[in-house]
Amino acid sequence: MSELLPYLDSVAKDIDFMIDRYFVNKVGELNKASAHLLAAGGKRLRPAVVMLAADTVKRGSSHDIMPAALALELTHTFTLIHDDIMDDDTLRRGVQTVHTKWDMPTGILAGDVLYARAFEFICMSTASDNAKVRAISMLASTCADICLGQHMDMSFSRRNDVDEYEYLEMVKKKTGVLYAAAAGIGAVLAGGSAPQAKALYLFGLNTGIAFQIQDDLIDLLVTSEKSGKDRASDLREGKQTLILIKAREKGIDLLQYKRDLTEAEIEKVINELTDAGVMAEVKKVAQDLVAESNKHLSLLPPSKERSLLMEIGEFFVTRSY
């Protein structure tokens, strides 16, 4: 990963620069609310995927499609703002969530503003009009899928019989398709062929699903201080995660922990799950998805950027933040 982390840092700097220029210090409460979570940091992983996909298809093209890289971050952030309202979460990226700092109506609107801006920024890329139209179509159908995924996720919380297949279908929609769109949009805007765009789309889809599984692991394993989120919120809300599903298969009912937990109690749960082999099985599902995603990448000619994409996949399932 020696090359990946400096690369991610440089992308984050570029994206932060654009966020600063276009979103921060604008007049009006709604503009401040729209900028709040956007400016609170974040790893800018989706923009990095957009840019690497573009450079994999056509080296040097990532500069032209930087606005589209920002567009993917805007899309991600709008979904977070709306999700936080639905889940009534109070903390995100180490800051108060938008509807907590302002109110629910302002949260809805702040998300809606970023939603619009995402489409505006795709249009601002330097690419053929035909590529832009295809990228916009892809982003739009992705947004609709994300909503279906979030709705599935919420409906799961009223059930305790969600199986692995349903879980993976939900995660594909809620998280996978946005990484797929990031890679696909980068490829399309850079002038990639249909098979190239498809290979990159499927790379993004598989790593995106792996990313979410890792996110569920982080929710349980990493302290609030380090992650910037409420720890073990999935346990507290009784969320049907792959951890809970695999635990149920082993006879461990994680729903008994559907309440506020102390750090010591959380550690005890982790030990129980580790001893039963749940943690290892969950990690294996994520790693298999990354292996699958690399198969799609291998259809593209080798390059520094392709290697970085493979490293991103690896990073997704080993990160602790």
Added chain:
Amino acid sequence: MSELLPYLDSVAKDIDFMIDRYFVNKVGELNKASAHLLAAGGKRLRPAVVMLAADTVKRGSSHDIMPAALALELTHTFTLIHDDIMDDDTLRRGVQTVHTKWDMPTGILAGDVLYARAFEFICMSTASDNAKVRAISMLASTCADICLGQHMDMSFSRRNDVDEYEYLEMVKKKTGVLYAAAAGIGAVLAGGSAPQAKALYLFGLNTGIAFQIQDDLIDLLVTSEKSGKDRASDLREGKQTLILIKAREKGIDLLQYKRDLTEAEIEKVINELTDAGVMAEVKKVAQDLVAESNKHLSLLPPSKERSLLMEIGEFFVTRSY
């Protein structure tokens, strides 16, 4: 208006047909929630403006851009669904609002789904890619403006010193820009020149503002039974409408009626406002806007479609539903 109403009926039929085909009877609760308000009727005025603008620029082009006409209706409906959550309204178009029939999270997501579909349908029009990109840009910046307008509108409810200028600025963003975009997008997709698109945009902007002023009048004047909405909700919520602003100038404080009112009490308020000249002044502002919008239209060559657009402006400020 002998020609307008049959024309509007035929547009509504076309739009209803597309809604039926693409949105109604899809599986899944979220798809049902997204279709609910869309399928509950509505006058389909924005689609009519899209199609008339297209035909004014190039006769016969409206058929090619029908998906864009639907896109404007989807955009309008998504803003209604989100507004109803923010205002906690229970009734719209004679049916329960989405978040009332389902719940708040489903309401947010149902709106977000239609938001995405609007951009997808613009892409599905038959037009040059360049025109599509410009139309998408226009729709996106319009959506951001609508959010700002809705936020201004909500912030007004905590004040009692909003003046006519601020009110018109809010209405321009909340309602005007979507009619402007309807006319502008129709013109752009039909291959109109920049001056043609600008003239139609400004026609839409002015009539759109007039439309909202009439909507405020209808809220007060028309029974729930006829309008399908809660009557006098603006009074009950103490909304800073042009009626309230002009009444304040005449020494009538409408905030005293910020509570549930009987039909008899509402009639008494209307009489007081009529006697003080408030109703006439508010109507004149709307009529002047329509006259202004016709000046912009007069830059285009005369045609049956241009006449219908002028009739729509007139209809906007005379309708009672």
